[in-house]
Amino acid sequence: MRVSVVIPAYNEAATIGELVAEVRRILPDGEIIVVDDASRDGTGAAARHAGARVISHPYNIGNGAAVKTGIRAATGDIVVLMDGDGQHNPADIPRLLNAIETSDMAVAARDPATHANIWRRFANACYNLLASYVTQTRIQDLTSGFRALHRDVALRYLYLLPNTFSYPTTITLAYLRSGRSIVYVPAQTRQRRGKSKIRPLHDGINFLLIIIKIATLFSPLVVFLPVSFFFFMTGIIYYLYTFIVMHRFTNMSTLLILTSVLIFLMGLISEQITQLRYDRIENGG
Numbered sequence: 001m002r003v004s005v006v007i008p009a010y011n012e013a014a015t016i017g018e019l020v021a022e023v024r025r026i027l028p029d030g031e032i033i034v035v036d037d038a039s040r041d042g043t044g045a046a047a048r049h050a051g052a053r054v055i056s057h058p059y060n061i062g063n064g065a066a067v068k069t070g071i072r073a074a075t076g077d078i079v080v081l082m083d084g085d086g087q088h089n090p091a092d093i094p095r096l097l098n099a100i101e102t103s104d105m106a107v108a109a110r111d112p113a114t115h116a117n118i119w120r121r122f123a124n125a126c127y128n129l130l131a132s133y134v135t136q137t138r139i140q141d142l143t144s145g146f147r148a149l150h151r152d153v154a155l156r157y158l159y160l161l162p163n164t165f166s167y168p169t170t171i172t173l174a175y176l177r178s179g180r181s182i183v184y185v186p187a188q189t190r191q192r193r194g195k196s197k198i199r200p201l202h203d204g205i206n207f208l209l210i211i212i213k214i215a216t217l218f219s220p221l222v223v224f225l226p227v228s229f230f231f232f233m234t235g236i237i238y239y240l241y242t243f244i245v246m247h248r249f250t251n252m253s254t255l256l257i258l259t260s261v262l263i264f265l266m267g268l269i270s271e272q273i274t275q276l277r278y279d280r281i282e283n284g285g
Helices: 014-025 043-049 063-073 088-102 118-133 150-158 167-177 200-218 220-246 251-282
Strands: 003-007 031-035 053-056 078-081 106-112 147-150 181-188
Touching: 003 014, 003 043, 003 053, 003 063, 014 031, 014 043, 014 088, 014 220, 031 063, 043 053, 053 063, 063 078, 063 150, 063 167, 078 088, 078 150, 088 106, 088 147, 088 181, 118 167, 118 200, 118 220, 147 150, 150 167, 167 200, 200 220, 200 251, 220 251
Parallel strands: 003 031, 003 078, 031 053, 106 181
Antiparallel strands: 078 147, 106 147
């Protein structure tokens, strides 16, 4: 099958030419697309000189938007996504291609010790645990941007992807909650050149919101049920307290229990709406 490598890039002139050349050595017949997200340092020219097909955004839209542009423009059956900062090793591409032969998506699961400081590793571990709970599936690397997908399947999920760095989180959760298979391929990352464009606090909050959003879209009861249970138990405990102390059933206990019932019913309605979303994806998004 024909393979397209999509590389979103923003101000990566120092690394993009060498990266494109490495990919070309690994995939001499593959399509290499660099989506230049309105870089100011000549990233597009460097990628074009190295032999890549360059698509330029008229202004900076975001990493996720560049990925969506690249997937839409790709002509290959398989799309390999990788970052333009040089951290991803093109030598891992053949292993991703082998893995995706029996799955819907193959993800390069990074060794935590090679790609982040202690705080980033802690945050990523928390994201992985939360996402694993939401999907009921063990997720080894939620935020890795190095992955291979079947293009026809990926196109069905593009409408869900944000324009920011959160797109790996979104597409991973969306695939798993809609019954798609994901395999993880262990990989080592290389030292990036320049400064990371990820803002820890801002993008960290976005990651959490994305997890909750996708959970609500694809498995609402995972979110609604714990909240409903919390209000119900709080109402029961408060009722027992007031009954023992004041020998009466208070309005607050009633409010808490009714709130738990309403949240549970909202979850059931959302679960039914979710089935319509599955139909939309299966019919092409």
